[in-house]
Amino acid sequence: MEYFLQQSxxxxxxxxxxxxxxxGYTMVYGIIGMINFAHGEIYMIGAxxxxxxxxxxxxxxxTWVPLAVLIALVMAMVFTSVYGWIIERVxxxxxxxxxxxxxxxxxxxxxxxxxxxxxxVQGARVKPVQPIIQGSVSLMERADGFTVSLSYLQMIxxxxxxxxxxxxxxxxxxxxxxxxxxxxxxxxVMAGLLGINVDRTISLTFVLGxxxxxxxxxxxxxxxGVVDFYIGFxxxxxxxxxxxxxxxxxxxxxxxxxxxxxxIEAYWSAxxxxxxxxxxxxxILVLVLIFRPSGLFxxxxxxxx
Amino acid sequence: MLGLTDVYAYYGAIEALRGVSVEVKTGEIVTLIGANGAxxxxxxxxxxxxxxxRQGRILFDGADITDRPTYEIIRRGIAQAPxxxxxxxxxxxxxxxxxxATTAPEVHLARNxxxxxxxxxxxxxxxxxRGGTLSGGEQQMLSIARALMSExxxxxxxxxxxxxxxxxxxxxxxxxxxxxxxxGVTIFMVxxxxxxxxxxxxxxxxxxxxxxALSGTGTELLANPEVRAAYLEGGHG
Numbered sequence: 001m002e003y004f005l006q007q008s009x010x011x012x013x014x015x016x017x018x019x020x021x022x023x024g025y026t027m028v029y030g031i032i033g034m035i036n037f038a039h040g041e042i043y044m045i046g047a048x049x050x051x052x053x054x055x056x057x058x059x060x061x062x063t064w065v066p067l068a069v070l071i072a073l074v075m076a077m078v079f080t081s082v083y084g085w086i087i088e089r090v091x092x093x094x095x096x097x098x099x100x101x102x103x104x105x106x107x108x109x110x111x112x113x114x115x116x117x118x119x120x121v122q123g124a125r126v127k128p129v130q131p132i133i134q135g136s137v138s139l140m141e142r143a144d145g146f147t148v149s150l151s152y153l154q155m156i157x158x159x160x161x162x163x164x165x166x167x168x169x170x171x172x173x174x175x176x177x178x179x180x181x182x183x184x185x186x187x188x189v190m191a192g193l194l195g196i197n198v199d200r201t202i203s204l205t206f207v208l209g210x211x212x213x214x215x216x217x218x219x220x221x222x223x224x225g226v227v228d229f230y231i232g233f234x235x236x237x238x239x240x241x242x243x244x245x246x247x248x249x250x251x252x253x254x255x256x257x258x259x260x261x262x263x264i265e266a267y268w269s270a271x272x273x274x275x276x277x278x279x280x281x282x283x284i285l286v287l288v289l290i291f292r293p294s295g296l297f298x299x300x301x302x303x304x305x
Numbered sequence: 306m307l308g309l310t311d312v313y314a315y316y317g318a319i320e321a322l323r324g325v326s327v328e329v330k331t332g333e334i335v336t337l338i339g340a341n342g343a344x345x346x347x348x349x350x351x352x353x354x355x356x357x358x359r360q361g362r363i364l365f366d367g368a369d370i371t372d373r374p375t376y377e378i379i380r381r382g383i384a385q386a387p388x389x390x391x392x393x394x395x396x397x398x399x400x401x402x403x404x405x406a407t408t409a410p411e412v413h414l415a416r417n418x419x420x421x422x423x424x425x426x427x428x429x430x431x432x433x434x435r436g437g438t439l440s441g442g443e444q445q446m447l448s449i450a451r452a453l454m455s456e457x458x459x460x461x462x463x464x465x466x467x468x469x470x471x472x473x474x475x476x477x478x479x480x481x482x483x484x485x486x487x488x489g490v491t492i493f494m495v496x497x498x499x500x501x502x503x504x505x506x507x508x509x510x511x512x513x514x515x516x517x518a519l520s521g522t523g524t525e526l527l528a529n530p531e532v533r534a535a536y537l538e539g540g541h542g
Contacts, residue, residue, distance in 0.1 A: 176403070183393055183404050190391040193353055195379035195408035195455060 002142045006149070007270040008263065013154045013223065015262020016161035017266035020216040022237030022246070022254035023168065024209025030185045031205045034100070037107040040236015041114035042080050042210045046217020047227045048118060048210075051127050054221075065132060069156075071220070082116075084210025094289055111232075118229040126228045129221055155184040157219050164215060165255050168208070172251060180206060185249075205276055223264040234278065238265075241285040247298025256296065306333045306491055307352070307383075312361035314351040321347035323515040324361070329459065333376055334485050334492040337475035337521070338536055339512035340352055345495040346388045348512070349461045352493075353385055354378045358407040373506070380408045386448040388464060388495075392486055394437030398428055399435050401447055405454030413456065420488075421450035442473040449477075453484065460484065462494040466501065474498065499536035503527045511536075 022044050028036045053072040062068055091110045091304040095102045136151035170176035184201045192198050220235070221227050242261040246253025261281055268280040288295060307329040314322040321344040329335045333406055339345050351358050354375040363371045370378050382406075393401050402421065422429040425446040431439060439447060447466055452460055458516035465481065466474040478501050484490050503523040504507050511519035516523060519532065526532050 017513070055306065148383070176407075179400055180407070181403055182396060182400075185390055186393045186395060189385065192355060192375040192387050193379065193387060193391075193402070194404050194451070195376045195415070197374075197376045 002140060002146055002148050003270065006146075008264045009150050009154060009262035010147070011266030013157050013262070014261065014265060015217050015259035016158050017223070017258075018239045018242045019255045019258025020161055020164065020212045020237070021244040022221075022258045023165075023217035023251065024206075025240050025243040026246070026248055026250060026254040027181075027205050029243070030157055030251075031181065031202055032092070032103075034092070034097070034103045035107065035240065035248075036087075036092075036206070036209075037104070037240075038091070038110035038114060039209065039234035040212060040239070041111050042083055042087075042230065043213040043220075043234070043235055044227075044232030044234075045114065045118065045219045046076040046080045047221045047231060048122060048127075048217070048223035048229075049079045049214065050218040051129050051227050054132065057259050066108050069132065069218075072221075073215060075219045077211040080210040080214030080217070081207045084206040084213075085203055088206040089287075093199070093202075094229070111236075112136055112230065115229055120230060121139060124229065124240030126224050126226050128304050132222050139251075153222060157170065157223065160215070160219070164212060166231075168212065169251065170229075171208075177201075177204065192250045194199075206302050238278075238281050241281055241288075243295075244285060245288050245295055247295030249299070250297040251276070253295055256266060306366060307368040307493065308362075308364045309348075309352070310362045312348075312351060312363060313359045314347055314356050314461055316344075316356065316360060322351060322358075322517055325515070326361075326528075327402055327510055327517065329491060329493045331458075331491055332485075332489065333508060334481070334494065334506045336494045336509045337505035337512055338496055338499045338502060338526075338532075340510060341425060341497075343466045344515040345512055346463055347452040349385060349387070349463050349493070349495055351384065352378075373380060373418075379455065382456075382458040383461065384452035384455045384459070386445075386452045386463065386465065387461075390448040392436035392439065392442045392444045392447055392451075393417070394435065395435055397433050398436060398439070398447060399432045401451050402428075402454050405451035406457045417454050417456065421453050424453075424483065425450050442469050442477075445469060445473075445477060447478070449484075459491045459493065460502075462492060464495055464497060466496065466498045474501065478502075481505065499532070500527075503532075514517075 014253065016286045024039045050072045053075045054068060057071060087110055095106055129264045133156065136149040139148045139150055141147045172181060180196045180201050182190065183196060185224040186199055188198050209272050238261055239258065242257035243254045245260060246257025264284065265277050265281055268276045309327045312325045325348060337345050337348065350356065352363060357370050362369060365381055365383065370381065373466055401419060406417055409417060411465055417497055427443055428447055429451055431443060436447065449465065465477050469477065481492060482505055485492050494502060503526050506523040508516050508522050509526045513524065519526065519529065
């Protein structure tokens with residue numbers, strides 16, 4: 001029981017990070033019907049921005065933790081937003097109206113480009129960072145001395161994710177921008193006829209998704225303490241799995257899918273073999289695609305007229 | 306108010322408009338009739354910049370809007386209730402209306418809602434329902450109401466009577482008359498229901514294979530033997 005609880009806490013933390021990345025996949029799919037395979041790289045860049053921010057802040061002697069974390073988060077969101085915007089502009093917009101595969105190939109190309117670009121400018125070695133937030137509370141202790149602990153960092157990750165997801169949900173459901181976003185998702189021609197700038201709405205979707213992935217990147221840097229140019233690939237595909245599991249195109253689906261993938265990965269590592277934890281996540285991808293392609297919350301694909 | 310001069314446009318690979326010139330004056334109801342595939346819908350969409358005109362010029366209030374992006378054309382005061390109504394099926398009636406108000410000042414929202422709910426009281430009852438759950442007639446009303454939410458000076462209507470029961474058709478045409486007369490909105494309307502449309506319209510155009518074949522006042526066209534033979538005695542009336 002205690003062990004299970006500990007794994008649940010670890011899984012939720014991991015799931016929060018996957019969920020934040022998954023939102024970007026699902027929103028972009030919702031609005032332009034393509035999988036942005038460069039999205040994992042955006043997350044990786046967010047993680048690097050965190051490393052750079054913490055290093056630079058350290059040089060300037062800014063070590064007050066809340067301020068340092070806040071600055072890192074803001075920097076990561078700003079930079080990843082810009083990357084998201086540029087990627088859409090450079091790699092996808094020129095191909096809009098082209099055959100479907102074209103944008104997908106461009107996405108994979110963009111992903112490889114970004115990986116190599118970061119490898120070139122940051123080096124191929126793993127970058128370590130000092131633990132920023134330490135300490136934890138023990139929730140319970142088993143007779144044999146095993147303690148269930150919830151670290152402050154885990155608390156922050158889960159809470160921040162929760163806040164961001166609620167805020168994002170409000171943005172999509174309650175604001176004019178969110179309404180325009182959902183309108184473009186359903187019928188771009190009509191959205192245009194109502195005076196909505198469809199291209200700008202698509203750009204904003206990339207920007208918002210990228211900013212959330214940027215936050216996930218900062219969390220990863222703080223949580224694992226190491227970053228390299230390749231982390232975007234695996235995390236990206238797992239978040240993509242989360243989006244598919246939740247139902248691609250569905251916002252609550254992406255959030256729930258992320259949590260589920262995080263939990264499954266944690267339980268699998270704990271009770272089976274940690275070496276095969278990635279296999280578990282991808283088996284789910286395959287199973288969902290075979291048995292329930294529309295995912296938990298997805299709509300069955302209806303051919304648009 | 307709106308003037309098209311020698312406009313050419315393609316619908317996919319097909320040349321749908323082949324040198325169309327049309328004029329709509331402020332305060333008028335102008336109707337465009339023609340067979341299926343004559344290019345009527347393409348004409349309305351070309352006015353809104355989707356597709357763009359390949360040749361020719363489109364003027365709105367004296368400004369050249371031929372190459373402007375759609376959202377900018379709409380911001381100048383044109384609204385369209387397009388072919389097939391294109392209601393956002395998974396948004397509520399209210400959200401559809403709010404989207405219609407995208408280009409109108411936000412402080413006018415309550416007033417504009419009031420205005421369309423007076424014209425179409427059923428929409429008020431359905432406000433929280435999803436667009437996709439409405440009946441055909443209700444969707445048509447919502448489509449027109451949504452277009453009116455932007456306070457357009459020129460309203461483009463694409464077959465507002467298509468697929469509706471005769472009772473509803475009458476009601477829609479009556480409302481279109483009211484929108485024009487009482488609210489001063491200029492209307493350019495595509496219709497298959499030539500009889501109703503020409504009776505309501507000040508002037509009309511007949512389109513055949515992407516060109517304007519005939520034009521005149523509503524009464525003139527109703528009396529024209531060719532128009533009668535082609536569009537009125539075929540069972541549409």
